[in-house]
Amino acid sequence: MIIEIENLKKSFKDVTAVDGISFKVKEGELFSFLGVNGAGKSTTINIISGILGKDGGTVKVCGHDIDNEAAEIKRNIGIVFQNSVLDKKLSVYDNLKSRASFYGVFGQEFKSRLEEICELLDLGDILKRQLDKLSGGQKRRIDIARALLHKPKLLILDEPTTGLDPKTRITVWGVVDKLRKETGLTVFLTTHYMEEASESDYVVIIDSGKIAAEGTPHDLKNAYASDFIKFYNHRDEAEKFFKERGYICKNERDFTEVELKGTAEAAEFVKQSPQLFDDFEILKGNMDNVFLKVTGKDLKGV
Amino acid sequence: MTELKKFFSLVLRNTKYYFKDKVSFFMSLITPLILLVLYVTFLKNVYIQSFEAAFPEGFTVDDRIVNGIAGAWLMSSILSVSAVTVAFCSNLVMVEDKIQSAINDFRVSPIKSTTVSLAYFASNFFVTFIVLMVTMCIGHIYLAAVGWYINAGDFFMIIVDCICGILFGTLLAGIVGNFIKTQGSVSAVDTLVSSMYGFICGAYMPISSFSKGLQNVLSLLPGTYSVGIMRTHYMGGYLTALSDAGVPAEAIEGIKDGFDANLYVFGNSVPLGAMYAILLGTCAVLLAAFIAIVILKSKRK
Numbered sequence: 001m002i003i004e005i006e007n008l009k010k011s012f013k014d015v016t017a018v019d020g021i022s023f024k025v026k027e028g029e030l031f032s033f034l035g036v037n038g039a040g041k042s043t044t045i046n047i048i049s050g051i052l053g054k055d056g057g058t059v060k061v062c063g064h065d066i067d068n069e070a071a072e073i074k075r076n077i078g079i080v081f082q083n084s085v086l087d088k089k090l091s092v093y094d095n096l097k098s099r100a101s102f103y104g105v106f107g108q109e110f111k112s113r114l115e116e117i118c119e120l121l122d123l124g125d126i127l128k129r130q131l132d133k134l135s136g137g138q139k140r141r142i143d144i145a146r147a148l149l150h151k152p153k154l155l156i157l158d159e160p161t162t163g164l165d166p167k168t169r170i171t172v173w174g175v176v177d178k179l180r181k182e183t184g185l186t187v188f189l190t191t192h193y194m195e196e197a198s199e200s201d202y203v204v205i206i207d208s209g210k211i212a213a214e215g216t217p218h219d220l221k222n223a224y225a226s227d228f229i230k231f232y233n234h235r236d237e238a239e240k241f242f243k244e245r246g247y248i249c250k251n252e253r254d255f256t257e258v259e260l261k262g263t264a265e266a267a268e269f270v271k272q273s274p275q276l277f278d279d280f281e282i283l284k285g286n287m288d289n290v291f292l293k294v295t296g297k298d299l300k301g302v
Numbered sequence: 303m304t305e306l307k308k309f310f311s312l313v314l315r316n317t318k319y320y321f322k323d324k325v326s327f328f329m330s331l332i333t334p335l336i337l338l339v340l341y342v343t344f345l346k347n348v349y350i351q352s353f354e355a356a357f358p359e360g361f362t363v364d365d366r367i368v369n370g371i372a373g374a375w376l377m378s379s380i381l382s383v384s385a386v387t388v389a390f391c392s393n394l395v396m397v398e399d400k401i402q403s404a405i406n407d408f409r410v411s412p413i414k415s416t417t418v419s420l421a422y423f424a425s426n427f428f429v430t431f432i433v434l435m436v437t438m439c440i441g442h443i444y445l446a447a448v449g450w451y452i453n454a455g456d457f458f459m460i461i462v463d464c465i466c467g468i469l470f471g472t473l474l475a476g477i478v479g480n481f482i483k484t485q486g487s488v489s490a491v492d493t494l495v496s497s498m499y500g501f502i503c504g505a506y507m508p509i510s511s512f513s514k515g516l517q518n519v520l521s522l523l524p525g526t527y528s529v530g531i532m533r534t535h536y537m538g539g540y541l542t543a544l545s546d547a548g549v550p551a552e553a554i555e556g557i558k559d560g561f562d563a564n565l566y567v568f569g570n571s572v573p574l575g576a577m578y579a580i581l582l583g584t585c586a587v588l589l590a591a592f593i594a595i596v597i598l599k600s601k602r603k
Contacts, residue, residue, distance in 0.1 A: 049410040071359070074412040085407040087315070089322040101311035102411035104304045146407075 001060075002027045002154055002186045003048065008057035010043050017043040019209035020057070022227075029185045029201035030180065034194075040209040043189045045158055046157060050074055059141060062153055066151075068144075078147030082159040083140055086130040092123065092142050095131060096149060103150035117145045120134060120182070121175060136167035144175055155179070156188045161196065194287035203287075205294050213294040215286060224293040225285020229266050230255040232279040309417050309424075314394045316425035327433075330391045333496065334384040334437040338444065341376045349375065356557045363547050370449025371540035375561055377441045378532035379505035381460075384434055384472065385467030385528065386503075390495045392429040393475040396422040397488045415600035422479070423592070427472045434464050451539040459535040466581050467528040473588035480595050505529050508562050521567045524584035527577040530565045534574055537563050 003025035010018040018040045019213045025031045035041045046052040048059060050070045060064040061073040086095045096117075100110045118124045118195040121141045124133060131142065140160065147155055157176070161169040173196070179185050189200065197203055197217065204214040213220060235256040239249045242258045260266050268280045303333075321327055341349075358365055399405045408418050438460075445452070452460070454491040476509065482488055500506040503525035509517050520526050541563070558564040565572045 051406055051409045071412040077410065079410050081403070081406065083403065085403045087319055087404065088402075090315070094318060098311055099407065099411070100313035101308050102408070102413040104412075106311075113306070259463055266493060299550060 001025065002062055003031075003188070004058075004060040005044075005048075006058045008044065009055045010040075010047060010052065011055055011229060014207045016135065016209050018047070018054075021206065021209070021211050022057075023204050023211065023214065025154075025186060025188060026184055026202070028180075030189060030199065032197040032203045033188065033190045033206065034197055034203060035190075035206040036295065039206045040198050041206060042158065044206070045079075045156055045188075045190065048073075049077055049079055050300035075150065076153045077156060078150070078152035078154070079156045080140075080143045080147050080158065080160050082162060083238060084131075084143050086131055086139075086146060089130065091128055091130055092134075093127045094144065096146060098148045099146050105150060111150075113149060117148055120148075120179070121145050124258060135168075136164050137171050140164065140168065140172050141175060142203075144172075144179075148179070152185075155185045158190050159192060160189070162192060194291060200289045205291060207295045213290070214297070218296075220290045221285050221287070223290075225287075225289040226259045226261060227263050227266060227285055228283045229258050229260055230281050230283065231258075231276065234278070238276050241269075241276060273302065305414060305417055308413050309421050312413070312418065312421035313335045313425045313428070313513075316421060317344075317428055319394055319395050320425070320429050321385065326391070326394060330388045330429075330433045332564050333387060333391075333437060333439065334380045334433075334554060335385075337380050338376070338437075338441060341373075342444070345372065345376075352560070353557065356553055356560060357549060361549065363544060363549065364449075366449030367451060367540055367543045367547065370445060370451055371537060371544070371557075373441075373445050373448050374452070374536040377438070377445065378529065378536040379500070380441065381434060381438060381464055382467050382529040382532045383395045383500045383505045383599060384437060385430065385464060386396055386471035386525065387492075387496045389426060389430045389468060389475040390478070390492050392433065393422075393426050393472075393479045394488060395425065395486075396476075397482050398531065400483055401485055415513055416596050419476075419480075419592075419596040419599075423465060423472060423476045426475060430468045431464070434436055435466065438464070449540075452536065452544045455537050456535040456538045460532065461474060463528070463532045463535060466531065466578070466585070469585050470528055470588070473585060473592055476592050477588060477595060480592075480599065491574030499525065503529050504562055508560060509565070510560050510562060517566070518568055521565065522570075526565065527572070527581045530562060530572070530577045531574065531581065533561065533563045536575075537561070 001024045003023075006022045007020045008018050008022070009016075009020050009047060021040070021044070033041055033044065043052065043063075047054045047066070048061060050066065054066070062076040064072040064076070066073055086099075090098075093114075096114060097110060100106070100113065105113060118127065121144060123141060123145060126138055131139065133141065143160075144155075153162070155176075160176075161172055164172065176187060180187060189196070191197055200217060201218055202215070203220060205212045205220075213224065215223065232255050235251070238258070239251070239256050242249050247258050247260075248261075260269075263282060263284070270277050346369075350368055351366055353372055354363075399408075405418075409415070442450075460510060478491060502520060502523060504512075505519055509520050509526065512520065537558075541557065544557070545551070545554055555564075566579065
């Protein structure tokens with residue numbers, strides 16, 4: 001296990017931010033840590049990375065205890081913060097050089113590491129440019145480069161794609177996927193985009209400082225998400241049909257949506273009333289539904 | 303050894319960060335230069351008349367000495383005040399790192415928080431020194447033009463005085479900077495220091511022109527002695543020239559008393575050595591406070 005957390009607790013005056021959570025992260029996996037703002041995600045990350053102290057529990061990263069071996073843990077972690085914390089006025093090169101020095105990476109060692117990272121993240125042509133002058137996607141690549149300078153075993157991505165346009169999000173994930181494939185890096189992700197979480201190996205959902213659910217995306221969908229059937233024609237007949245059977249129908253601009261228990265149930269209804277189903281689609285429940293079911297809160301717009 | 307290399311790397315980063323922001327550098331430099339320009343434009347004659355009033359009636363001295371001593375008096379004011387005000391202005395790297403969360407990037411790295419704090423102090427010292435030396439060069443070009451009577455020994459001691467003043471200013475700024483977390487408080491503190499410090503250390507107005515009570519209060523503030531040592535070395539060569547020109551010793555003592563080259567605590571004269579001792583002793587206390595704050599903060603998360 002690369003992260004082992006037992007009964008972690010942290011309060012700020014009267015507010016309990018993390019309330020006795022326990023979870024483990026396996027080496028090499030993409031681990032998603034989900035929750036609305038204020039759920040306790042950032043507090044947990046800040047404790048793991050040594051920014052914040054804890055009130056109780058144990059935290060082990062790469063086998064090192066945070067209480068006694070914080071420096072060793074820091075050597076094994078790379079973090080991409082939600083908002084870039086690099087020096088906007090300095091060049092990419094100066095930023096990377098100063099941050100590498102924090103890990104004792106100087107001189108020739110820095111040069112060769114920089115070459116590797118430039119190749120991996122395609123940074124060659126922007127090294128001399130001032131950080132301020134780069135696009136959102138380029139800045140994110142630099143943030144990732146900074147996090148990888150010291151060859152960490154664990155990469156923490158704190159909402160890495162929030163505020164980025166779809167194309168840049170795809171670029172960022174392309175980089176992360178490449179890294180995982182080529183280096184076997186463990187990735188600890190927090191995100192508001194459930195389609196990103198659905199690609200994870202394991203998911204923990206935190207709500208009000210406590211773990212509300214955990215499992216693989218497949219297990220969570222099976223346990224919490226429903227299937228949906230959407231009618232584009234015969235909307236009135238479909239609504240009547242399902243309301244008579246006690247189902248709740250939701251009318252949208254172009255379709256009427258009915259929540260079902262599973263795909264088999266949908267197939268049964270197609271057999272019963274084929275005349276209703278000349279323009280419809282059946283959708284598997286997704287991580288958005290899981291999150292909504294588990295927490296009662298919608299992540300969209302948070 | 304590695305921690306020392308990390309320290310130097312961080313000092314370099316802080317210094318580059320400061321100088322990359324041309325506006326900050328310009329603002330740090332512009333304040334002392336504005337004082338110099340204001341002096342030459344508006345106040346020069348007032349100071350010259352004050353010096354001439356100290357001479358015996360009907361006695362005339364070469365204009366270059368009188369113009370020079372008035373300029374030298376002002377340079378001692380500008381440099382001793384700037385050592386503190388520029389240190390507060392250039393401490394913005396430390397504060398901006400907190401505001402923009404760059405400090406979190408340091409905290410997740412295996413670099414000691416004491417190294418980070420000392421690097422802020424060192425880079426602030428270095429930046430303030432550069433700004434002061436640029437100001438000094440410009441001021442000395444002016445002095446050379448109107449009348450240069452500063453000997454090599456005093457010139458060297460003026461640089462030493464600058465270093466003592468910067469040490470005092472940087473430590474003060476470092477301690478205050480530890481408690482500043484917002485841009486608003488940075489501006490408030492900078493404004494307060496820039497507008498007040500020159501008066502409370504007797505740089506803008508000679509302490510001797512204040513009431514006795516205020517003179518005693520100001521003589522208890524260590525900043526006063528930063529101005530005092532600078533005055534001694536800036537005015538030394540000019541006072542010798544006045545003496546050589548035949549100005550009586552009593553008149554010269556009058557000038558030293560009236561323009562703070564001599565300082566008094568409750569009526570007792572403070573010798574130059576004591577001025578250094580007070581200033582450096584204060585620096586030692588501030589350094590101890592700075593280190594205590596850094597250690598306490600590193601233990602508290």
